Amino acid sequence: MTPLLDVRDLTICFPNATPVRNLSFGLAPAEALAIVGESGSGKSLTALALMRLLPGAARIASGRVRLDNDDLLALPEVEMRSRRGRDIAMIFQEPMTSLNPVLTIGRQIAEVLQLHRGLTKAQARREAAELLDLVRIPNPERCLDDHPHRLSGGMRQRVMIAIAAACRPKILIADEPTTALDVTIQAQVLELLDRLRRELSLSLLLITHDLGLVGQWADRVIVMYAGRKVEEASPGILFERPLHPYTRGLLAASPRLHDRLHYRSARLAEIPGNIASAATQAGCPFAPRCPDRLARCRTNVPDERDAASGRRVACHVDLTESSRGLHHDAALSY
Amino acid sequence: MTDAILDSTRPAERSPDDRLRTDPERPEWPNIHAPDTHLIAADAGHSRSQLLRRLGRNPSFVAGAGLLLVIFAAAVSAPVLFPGDPLSMVARPLLWPGQDLAYALGTDSLGRDVAAGLMHGARVSLLIGLVATTIGVAVGTAVGAVAGCRGGRIDDILVRIIELFQTVPSFILLVVLVAIAQPSITTVTWAIGLVTWPTIARLVRAEFRVLREKEFVMAARSLGFSDSRIVIREILPNALPAIIVTTSVMVATAILMEAALSFLGLGDPNVVSWGSMIGSGRELIRTAWYLTALPGVVIVLTVLSLNLIGDGLTDVLNPRLSKE
């Protein structure tokens, strides 16, 4: 199946750093793909790069982002503008600050409808009310005339989702959509995103550092470390048999993640070292923290390769299934 | 639901209600999250020589300081270069600048040397500017410190008084005060000091209110230091950058006020002042416009130098305010 969105060799750089390197992935229609990584792994920059909304100093050094038959990165800015919010929409981490405090909710939703769908003010208002209803905001008519500060964080994120979904985009990028929210609200917002994905048959790109979300809401997971993809698999397989040492470390560091993972130690495992040290060195970025590293890990960057059951991994270590269980235990006993 | 936390910076506990949790991680959007002025101030205070070096590299500060130095030198050397009374007639009236090289900047309608007037005027302007600002800063800091530290009823009353003085148009109040007290260098200086203190009082109060809640002040308090020691040793030094920046601009304001007063004829009649030179020159603006233009240029340069110094100090001491 040809993916709806096809990202090839995306490289993003700052003047003195390269936070995303040669990243490739595809997104199928109506698929939910999660990109997981700790802060600094380049996942949020990747999301912004797809929208071509990278902040100030960051720029796209190379790569291709194909949506339908166009390379988004090659479009003129004006053309790209007409895609934003219409074909590809995005919601952000901070619902508290992502809405304009001086404009009404209705105005902020109607704005995008008037822009991309050419609705009149009255039509846009009606549609905005329906959208608020769609994202399950009680009393949508009244909410239209409210200002953002009257709403809770969860409600504001629903409004953000309503804005993003307003033009029935093909792709919805959700950058840490629930990080700023309370646990109970998190589940509601994710449920809403999942429902919209089915009802509007849009593809969801979920950017998160929370492995818990991945298991429940994603069809496929990409694990990123220091700007590179280290592993890609469906969540079930990933949790059952993580291949890459980093993924294993992550899972070991996650409490109560999966019923089938049994802890032998009360102490929470941690991955030694930190991501910052990986930014500049040669070889595999994870090598300094890796329990299984080989000599060549220090010098050569591992290529991404296919592994069993449709997964991909970038690691020099022999990752045969038989050796996994043993390493798994090792990972847990850091 | 499961809850795997990768992000080491994420706070462990969650608030029960659905509200914002601030995430201290660096925002990837170039958001200017205004850094805490006081933290910067504290940082800046760490190395005095480093601070001076940064000031030395700041073009605004260097230009302003250079300019002010020249004006200061003129003020100091005035009695040497022009030993006579600048208010006495020395040559033919209304000589144009350059007409007679002995009076390079010309003479006014009473035959007074314009150059002598400008240089002696620098003494008056700088003196009044500096002394009036000192008065304003002293009163303002005292009032602001008491209001900011004490809080409660005293704070309420002092804030009311500050507000009162900020409501009355300061220049009109200044005119009234000087008119009542009869103009002289002393009365003008005091009057300017008395109308400018609320600016600094407000600032100091705000700074103190923030600073007194800071950890290092709490620590000093828990160690049992006296209030006066805490104020002088802990709080004041940290409020100083903001006070210094404002002070440089206040000197400029004081000089402008003095010029306007003496332009209106409310200056000390016994000394020459840039404002009064413009005031007496304006009658002749059609024929001898240099009499109006020259003192004005000197005022602009002086005020400009102080404002440039203020900008430079703001850049170095208070980067938040000049952030691009």
Place this chain on the structure above:
Amino acid sequence: MSNIQRIGNTFRRTILQAIPTVIGIIVINFFLLQLAPGDAADVLAGESGSATMETVAALRARFGLDQPVLLQLVAYLDNLAHLSLGYSPRYNLPVADIIGQRLPGTVALMATALVIALAGGIALGIVMATFAGRWPDRLISIVVTLFYSIPGFWIGLMLILLFSVKLGWLPSGGAATIGADVSGFDLLIDRARYMVLPALSLSLFYIAIYSRLARAAMLEAQAQDYVRTAAAKGLSPLTITVRHVLRNALLPVTTVAGMHFGGLLGGAVVVETVYSWPGLGRLAFEAVMSRDFSVLLGILLLSSLLVIVANMTVDLVQAWLDPRIEAR
């Protein structure tokens, strides 16, 4: 809460807050009047030229000037309650009447100057923020710093020199052509010609203040998350600036505009004397020259009240611009 409701609540709150300030200003005024050398009786006696000690004492008694200070304060407050600010022997008119005649001139001048300052300052601020760090920003910054350093009365004289004396384009003083019998559009043009230079002289300093502030506020607002949201919607940079950035950036500018209203009034005093503008400022100047303290203090009182009104207006504008402001 609706807009109207919010603004109404703000109005009530600001009125309540203004009351103690007004009382304080009146008391200050009264004591300044006490400090002033000579009282109304002296002035009247001086005017008549042939007053004896007895007649002065009689005048004092008539005006209640021989009463204890506190009683005089009560009398002063009583007079104020009847909108009486005293009597000016020099003009032979009640002070309130004289001030009332001159007030519109000053208000018109200040309003024009404020509009010029806000429009010019915000426009320059937008340009500077748009080109932040590049040469238009630097160039305007330098010009603005210069504006910030120029005394209003001096630039007034220089403008007269250039536009009236040298070029002969605009009148050098006054508020209207004397004896000109014009109406309608011509009248407007005539008034505008007299207004341009004084308003410009007065506004230059404030253009400097507002442009710096607008620049900072624009940059601050541009970096906010909601601007990124607007960009993600596909809005054009112009729409983002006008609809999302500007209105948020205007909030601090309006606050500061209110704070500087008193300064603007003070500046008007000097600029009015430069242009012989028939307003409160020139009246103040004349009052100083003739030591007519009842007029001078009347002006001080009234201008303080004007500032209070201006501050209240700013609060209302803020309540209108910023929905987060609710009755506190």
